[in-house]
Each structure stands twice: as C-alpha cells, then as structure tokens.
Amino acid sequence: MQKVSIDDVQPGMVLATDLLQGGRMLLPAGSVLTNKNLSVFKNQGVESLMVTASDAAEPDEESIDKAFIYARDYFMFINHDDPVVMQLFDVAVYKTATKIMEGWRLPTPDEQHLTALDEMRDLFFRDEGTIEDIVDAELKVASFPDIFFKVKQAVEDQKSSAEQVAEVVGLDVGLSTQLLKLVNSPLYGFPSEINNLVRAVALIGGKELCTLALGLSTIGYFKDIPPELIDMRSFWMHSLTCGVFSKVIAEKVEGVNPEMMFTAGLLHDVGRLILFKKMPYSAVQTMLFARENFIPLVEAEDMTLGFNHEAVARCMLEKWNFPPLLTEIISSHHAPGKSTRQKEAGILQVADNLALAVGIAEGGMYVLPGVDEEIWEILGIDAEFLSDVVKKYDYQIKELFNNFFS
Amino acid sequence: MSKLFSGKGFSGNIKITQNEFLKLRDIIYDLSGIYLQDNRRFLVENRFAPRLSELEFKNYSDYIDYLQKHPKGKTEELGMLTELITTNETSFFRDNPQLKIFRNYTLKKLIDEGNNSGRKEIKIWSAGCSSGEEPYTLAIILHEALKDDIQKWRIKITANDISTNVLKMAEKGVYTKYALRTTPDYIIPKYFTEKDNDIYQINPEVKRLISFGKINLNQDFSVKKVAPSHIIFCRNVIIYFDKQMKQKVLGAFHNNLLDNGHLYVGHSESLHAITDKFKPRQHAGTITYHKI
Numbered sequence: 237m238q239k240v241s242i243d244d245v246q247p248g249m250v251l252a253t254d255l256l257q258g259g260r261m262l263l264p265a266g267s268v269l270t271n272k273n274l275s276v277f278k279n280q281g282v283e284s285l286m287v288t289a290s291d292a293a294e295p296d297e298e299s300i301d302k303a304f305i306y307a308r309d310y311f312m313f314i315n316h317d318d319p320v321v322m323q324l325f326d327v328a329v330y331k332t333a334t335k336i337m338e339g340w341r342l343p344t345p346d347e348q349h350l351t352a353l354d355e356m357r358d359l360f361f362r363d364e365g366t367i368e369d370i371v372d373a374e375l376k377v378a379s380f381p382d383i384f385f386k387v388k389q390a391v392e393d394q395k396s397s398a399e400q401v402a403e404v405v406g407l408d409v410g411l412s413t414q415l416l417k418l419v420n421s422p423l424y425g426f427p428s429e430i431n432n433l434v435r436a437v438a439l440i441g442g443k444e445l446c447t448l449a450l451g452l453s454t455i456g457y458f459k460d461i462p463p464e465l466i467d468m469r470s471f472w473m474h475s476l477t478c479g480v481f482s483k484v485i486a487e488k489v490e491g492v493n494p495e496m497m498f499t500a501g502l503l504h505d506v507g508r509l510i511l512f513k514k515m516p517y518s519a520v521q522t523m524l525f526a527r528e529n530f531i532p533l534v535e536a537e538d539m540t541l542g543f544n545h546e547a548v549a550r551c552m553l554e555k556w557n558f559p560p561l562l563t564e565i566i567s568s569h570h571a572p573g574k575s576t577r578q579k580e581a582g583i584l585q586v587a588d589n590l591a592l593a594v595g596i597a598e599g600g601m602y603v604l605p606g607v608d609e610e611i612w613e614i615l616g617i618d619a620e621f622l623s624d625v626v627k628k629y630d631y632q633i634k635e636l637f638n639n640f641f642s
Numbered sequence: 643m644s645k646l647f648s649g650k651g652f653s654g655n656i657k658i659t660q661n662e663f664l665k666l667r668d669i670i671y672d673l674s675g676i677y678l679q680d681n682r683r684f685l686v687e688n689r690f691a692p693r694l695s696e697l698e699f700k701n702y703s704d705y706i707d708y709l710q711k712h713p714k715g716k717t718e719e720l721g722m723l724t725e726l727i728t729t730n731e732t733s734f735f736r737d738n739p740q741l742k743i744f745r746n747y748t749l750k751k752l753i754d755e756g757n758n759s760g761r762k763e764i765k766i767w768s769a770g771c772s773s774g775e776e777p778y779t780l781a782i783i784l785h786e787a788l789k790d791d792i793q794k795w796r797i798k799i800t801a802n803d804i805s806t807n808v809l810k811m812a813e814k815g816v817y818t819k820y821a822l823r824t825t826p827d828y829i830i831p832k833y834f835t836e837k838d839n840d841i842y843q844i845n846p847e848v849k850r851l852i853s854f855g856k857i858n859l860n861q862d863f864s865v866k867k868v869a870p871s872h873i874i875f876c877r878n879v880i881i882y883f884d885k886q887m888k889q890k891v892l893g894a895f896h897n898n899l900l901d902n903g904h905l906y907v908g909h910s911e912s913l914h915a916i917t918d919k920f921k922p923r924q925h926a927g928t929i930t931y932h933k934i
Contacts, residue, residue, distance in 0.1 A: 312685040361929055363914035517927070521909050525881075529728075530685075539881055540910030606681065 241284050247271045248631045252286040268635040288338060295333030303332035306342050307596050309530055314589070314606035321607060323619035324593040327626050331597035343599055356465075356517040367543055370514045371551045378513075380556065383408040384453045391446040391559060401442035402433035405449050414452050415445065417639040422632045423480060444495035447562075451479070451499030452640070458509045465512050465520060472641055473598070474591050475502050477633050481587035484625050489615050492579055500565045500584050501591075507545030507567075508533075510552050515541070523601075532605035534570050546570050573608045582611035586622075594626060656694050658687045662702040669709055670727070673720050674804060675860040675887035678727065689726045721805035721856070728882055732775045734782075734817075734825040737877070737909060739927030744873075745783050748904045748930060752872055753787060762795040767871040767898065769859065770879035771801035774812025774852075775821060778844050780875065781851040782833050800868055802857035813854050815844035860887065865894045872900055877908040885916060892917045896933060905931040 240249070249269050255262040257280060263273060269287070277285070295303070307328040314321045336342065359365060359373055383404075390396050390404045406412050412433055419436045420429055430436050437445050461468060479501030486497035511519045518541055526536035537544040550567035565580040569588055572581030589604045612618075658666070663686060667678045678686070690705070699705045709715040709723075735741060749764075756762040764784065768777040777799050785792055803809050819840040822830055834842040857864050859879070874895050880888050895905055896919040905920060906928075907913070913920055913931055920931035 308688070312688060313681050314684070316684055357927065361924065362910060362912035364912075518910060525910065535679075542912075 238287060239284050240287050242278055242282055245269060245274060245285050245287065249287040252288045255285065267638060268631060295337045299333040299336040300329065302336055303329045307332050310596055310603045312530065312603060313532055314604050320612050320619045323622050324590060327623055328593040328596045331594060335597045358515045358517045363542060367548050367551045370510060370548060371555055373514055374510055375555060380457060381453060383411060387446050387449045387453060391443055391450060396442050398434055398437040398442055401437050401446055406433055411449055411453055414640055415449055418448060421636050447495045447499050451502040454503055461509060461512050465516055473637055474595055475505060476637050477591040477594060478504055478587045480629055480633050481590050481625060482583055484629060485583045485587060485617060488617060489579060489583060492583065496562065497580065497583055500562055501587050504566050504569050504584055504588060505545060507549030510548050511545060527601060530603055533602045534605055570605060573610055578614055582614055585611060590622060656691055656701060658683060658702045662706065665706050669706065670723060673716060674724055674858060676724060676882045677884040693722060718806055721807065725805040725807055732772050733821050733823055734775045734779050736824055740906060741783065743925045743928050743930060744906065745787060747925060748873055749787055764795060764797050765869060765871045766799045766873045767868055768799060768801040769874060769876040771803050771812060773808045774815060776875060777801035777852045778848055781848045782829060784851065797851050799852040801852050801854045804858050806856060809854050809856060815849055817842050859891050868898055870900050871898055871903060873904050874899060875906045880911050881908060888916050899933040903933045
C-alpha cells in the first residue's frame with residue numbers, strides 16, 4: 237500500500253482503503269480507479285489516495301519459491317513438456333509471488349477446505365435420476381426473464397435493423413447499462429464514449445450485441461443460489477475472466493466471432509450452477525472431493541455424480557433453446573477435440589485454464605483440467621501471446637467485474 | 643515476466659517416463675485394486691519424488707523393481723503408495739445425515755433386538771478407517787446411545803486400512819482441533835482430553851471398543867479373516883476402484899455381513915449397476931444397503 241498524490245494516480249490502480257470525505261464514502265477499498273473517478277476526486281479536493289502497490293518491486297526469490305510450491309499443485313494434470321502450458325504456470329507463479337510481496341498470506345490447507353452442510357437435499361441419490369430429471373425439475377420452478385427470449389429472437393432474426401435490436405435490448409434498463417459499460421470498457425478500446433445502444437449496434441453489430449446481451453441476461457437467472465453453497469463472487473469472477481480471455485484469443489483466431497466467445501466464456505460453467513440449485517449436497521461433496529484429492533472439478537463430478545457440468549449445460553441450454561452454436565461450444569469446453577466446433581471450444585478450454593491459472597493468486601481452489609494437445613496447433617497461438625493477454629487484460633477484468641456485479 | 647519458473651524442476655529431479663507410469667499403474671492396480679487414470683502421470687511424479695529420494699532411487703524403474711521384488715514392496719511400500727495417491731482427509735462426525743440414520747435406525751434396531759433376545763452384541767467393521775476418525779466416531783455414538791449400559795454389551799469395532807502409517811496415527815488417537823471441526827461441541831469434552839493447545843487425545847473408554855489392523859481389500863484371505871459384522875462402514879474407498887474391483891469388494895462385504903446386516907458407503911458412492919446383493923433403502927439424506 238502506498239500514498240500517491242492525486243496527480244500521480246493512474247487509472248487502473250486499485251484503491252487500498254475506503255475513500256471517505258466528511259464521513260461519506262466516495263469509493264470503497266478494492267475499487268479500480270477510472271479516469272472519471274479521478275476527475276471527480278480532483279473536483280472534490282481530494283489530494284492523495286492510498287493505492288495498493290500494483291507496481292510493487294519485482295517479486296523476490298523467497299516469494300517466488302513460496303508461490304512456486306503453492307501453484308505447483310494446481311498444475312498436476314497438464315502436460316509439463318508443453319512450453320505453452322508451462323507459460324500458464326509461469327503466469328500463475330509470477331502473479332502469486334506478486335501478491336505475496338503485497339502481503340497476501342497463502343491460504344493454509346485447512347482454509348482451502350470446505351465444510352459440507354447437513355441440511356441440503358438433492359433431487360435424487362446417485363444413479364437414481366438422470367441429467368434430464370435435473371433440468372426438467374429446474375425448468376418447472378423457474379422461468380427465464382422475458383427479455384431473454386426477445387433478445388434471443390433478435391439474435392436469430394437476420395433482418396433486425398440496428399434500431400430494432402437497440403429497441404429490444406433497451407427494454408431492460410439494467411441490461412442496457414451493463415452493455416454500454418461493456419462496450420465502453422478498454423476491452424473494446426473505442427476512442428470516444430458510446431452513449432446509446434443504436435451507436436453500439438452500429439459499431440459492434442446487431443447480432444453481436446444481442447449475443448452479449450444474451451450472456452449478461454443469463455447471469456440474472458442464477459441470483460438465488462444460497463451464498464453458503466458457493467462464493468458467487470469468485471464464480472462470476474472466474475467466468476468473466478474466462479469470457480474476456482476467450483474474446484481476446486478469438487480476435488487472434490480466424491473465423492471466430494469474439495462476442496460469441498465472450499458470452500460462451502461468461503456462461504461456460506452454467507451447468508455447475510444448475511447442479512447447485514438441484515443437487516446442492518452432491519455439488520458440495522464434489523467440491524470437497526476435488527479439493528481433497530486435488531483433482532480437476534470436472535473429473536470429481538464424473539466420479540461423485542456419474543456425470544459432469546458440461547453434460548448438464550448441454551441439456552439445459554438445449555431446453556432453453558439457446559443458439560445451437562453457443563450450446564455446442566459451452567458443452568464442449570472440456571473436450572474440444574471431440575466437438576464439431578473445435579476452434580471455438582478449444583479457445584474456451586484455453587481461456588478456462590488461463591483464468592484458473594490467474595485465479596490461483598486470488599485464492600482459487602481448483603486445479604487446471606488441462607488443454608487438449610491438438611488445440612494449440614489448431615489455434616496457432618503461442619506462449620508469449622498468452623502472457624501478453626494476461627498482462628494487458630488483468631486490470632480491466634477487475635474493473636469490468638465491479639461494473640457488472642457490484 | 644517470462645522467466646520460466648517451470649525450469650526450476652517442476653516435479654523434482656526424477657522424471658517418470660510414460661512407460662514407467664503405465665507399469666506403475668498396472669502394479670498399483672494388481673496389488674490394491676486402485677485404478678489410476680492416464681492423466682495422473684505428473685501427479686504421481688510429483689507426489690512420489692520425495693519417497694524415491696528417501697529410498698535413494700535414481701529412477702522409477704528401480705522403484706518398480708523394488709515394489710515387485712523386495713519383500714517389503716508388496717506390503718509396507720504398497721501402504722505408502724496408496725497413501726500418496728488417495729486422500730486421507732477426514733474428520734470426526736463427517737457426513738452427519740448418514741450418522742444420524744446410523745444412530746436412529748440401524749443401531750436402534752440392533753439395540754432393541756439385543757435387549758429383547760438377551761444377545762447383547764454389536765460388531766462393526768470400518769473398512770478403510772484411515773487415521774481413525776470414523777471408527778472413533780462410531781464408538782462415541784455407541785457410548786451416547788447405550789450410556790452406562792455399554793458395560794453389559796459385547797462391542798467390537800474392527801478398523802482396517804491398507805496404510806501402516808495412517809493406522810499408527812489411528813492407534814495413537816491424537817488429533818488437532820481441525821479434525822474436530824464437524825464434531826458437536828458437547829461431544830468434545832466428554833470423549834477427548836485436551837493435552838495441549840488444540841491437541842486432543844481420544845479417551846480410553848472409546849479406544850477400548852476398537853481393534854485396528856492392516857488390510858488389503860484386494861486380498862481375499864485377509865478379508866475373510868475379519869469377524870462377521872452387523873454393520874460395515876466403507877466410505878470413500880470404492881470410489882478409487884474400477885467396476886470389477888468394486889464387485890469383488892462388495893461380494894466380500896456381502897459374505898462378511900450377518901443376516902440383515904447393513905452396509906454404509908460414501909455419499910457419492912452407489913451400488914447401482916454394480917451388484918444386486920444388497921437392497922437399497924432411502925432415508926432423509928442417505929441410503930443404507932441391506933444384505934439380501
């Protein structure tokens with residue numbers, strides 16, 4: 237943590253303590269500072285800010301050693317002979333070491349474990365029901381917000397004009413605000429502010445904007461998951477990170493739609509959320525099993541449930557009549573080699589692993605499931621590109637997250 | 643950033659080749675019935691490295707030779723091995739819904755029958771007892787259920803594991819506060835003595851009910867030596883086995899159980915499509931399997 241004069245504060249720095257003025261909270265600790273924040277603070281006479289030591293000294297030997305040992309356990313299921321994969325490891329060690337330098341205390345094994353809750357009831361005992369039973373039970377009790385179907389229709393209708401698309405999305409004020417925040421984020425890097433949906437459609441494309449809207453409107457569907465089951469903040473942080481990485485990688489790969497990949501990344505683990513709703517006891521047991529054995533979550537699901545979140549997502553998304561391409565990508569991210577959309581599912585798999593690697597330094601709990609060997613060749617991306625992605629987008633993800641979820 | 647930390651020797655100095663991994667996997671399966679999936683290669687390399695250094699082996703081929711040919715290979719070393727590849731993570735009173743059913747249903751029935759017939763005997767087998775939390779928990783539940791009457795009952799809990807190491811810990815009966823994280827508060831001062839800050843010793847009257855011993859569930863002769871039981875607990879063990887080995891072990895449990903005996907497995911383990919020798923019965927939050 238360091239005190240920095242307001243004139244020296246750069247956008248992207250993180251506020252270390254709550255910023256108060258006359259007892260009024262201007263901005264809570266942990267917020268990523270934006271240009272807008274800074275000009276407001278200057279107007280209000282704020283002279284200096286406490287920011288986290290983001291540009292702290294390079295991690296020292298000791299913190300690298302600690303981070304090395306800590307991160308290593310997360311990389312037991314990936315090919316150590318592959319230089320691209322090992323770059324992920326380096327990213328994880330570096331980030332973790334930096335956090336240690338900033339004073340982060342590594343979680344002890346005890347803290348990394350979860351405690352099961354007694355009073356949870358699953359829809360059925362193992363092998364006594366099917367994935368379809370889970371999805372049907374879910375569909376019976378909860379319905380999607382209307383906006384979802386309207387947006388979906390607009391996605392599928394080739395003839396929608398920019399105005400029509402904007403009109404549909406504009407029906408939901410919250411959604412429109414989120415979309416505008418997204419297209420105004422550095423992720424898009426437009427030189428001037430886009431302040432209405434019609435302009436956003438013109439710049440990004442109607443279908444693309446609708447795909448983004450589809451992803452964002454799905455988030456709202458899962459608001460009611462009990463917080464004691466799963467830390468939803470970390471869940472969506474991982475999902476958003478995966479979405480951003482998917483989009484950025486997609487921009488490098490020919491013939492892939494980056495907006496589609498953002499939404500796929502954002503929603504890649506929805507199957508897990510359905511499991512939390514309908515099979516809460518088993519879902520927690522699965523997390524325990526994955527943690528205790530240090531195995532990838534998807535494998536723990538197969539062992540404890542007899543199926544995994546990918547298959548649940550496929551069934552659910554099909555019943556929701558999700559665009560078939562998105563459904564295929566989301567439900568193949570653990571086995572892209574077998575998918576009809578190898579490129580897209582492969583991007584998602586890489587982004588998922590990258591997001592997990594980055595998440596280690598944030599207290600992430602799950603080991604990397606690994607990347608299918610042939611994917612690197614199909615995508616044509618290399619180690620250097622991946623570490624660049626992390627370097628460039630890490631801060632932006634935090635800012636985006638605060639926009640969407642706070 | 644890119645300094646390739648991975649160059650620091652990711653898994654120690656001894657690398658396992660694919661061929662050695664496959665050999666080791668087959669040996670582990672033949673000896674213990676535990677099946678290692680293909681993606682466990684680096685995990686094995688990482689977890690076994692300290693053990694190989696300890697034994698002063700330079701490569702995995704020497705270790706494989708040791709396992710196959712050395713007298714200790716198939717016994718002590720196998721225990722070490724399984725400890726490295728399976729988890730020993732457990733706690734007292736783990737899976738409370740299941741233990742509630744054990745107390746209010748299976749145990750109650752046995753106690754009622756014993757009181758009626760005058761044959762006051764309860765025999766339980768904890769197959770895969772790890773560091774002892776499960777059998778001690780069962781013994782505590784018996785104390786709680788029978789109270790002073792427990793003196794009039796013949797109770798035996800046979801607690802087995804494949805690993806000598808964890809059995810030593812179990813016999814010692816000393817635990818940290820962490821092992822008690824799922825234990826009801828009133829139980830702790832009643833059955834444990836706090837020896838040191840956050841270090842607890844299980845009391846002798848609990849320990850007395852249990853006899854610990856080493857077992858390999860893949861060896862018929864050692865399984866047959868276990869005295870017939872009213873109840874078998876085997877939680878989070880068969881999850882490591884393939885279907886064939888599961889069938890074998892469940893067959894052995896069927897033989898061991900007395901008539902109307904009950905089997906308890908882990909929450910995520912199911913006998914569905916594996917054996918029809920047990921009849922499942924559903925309760926709130928758990929299933930009991932009854933010998934047919």
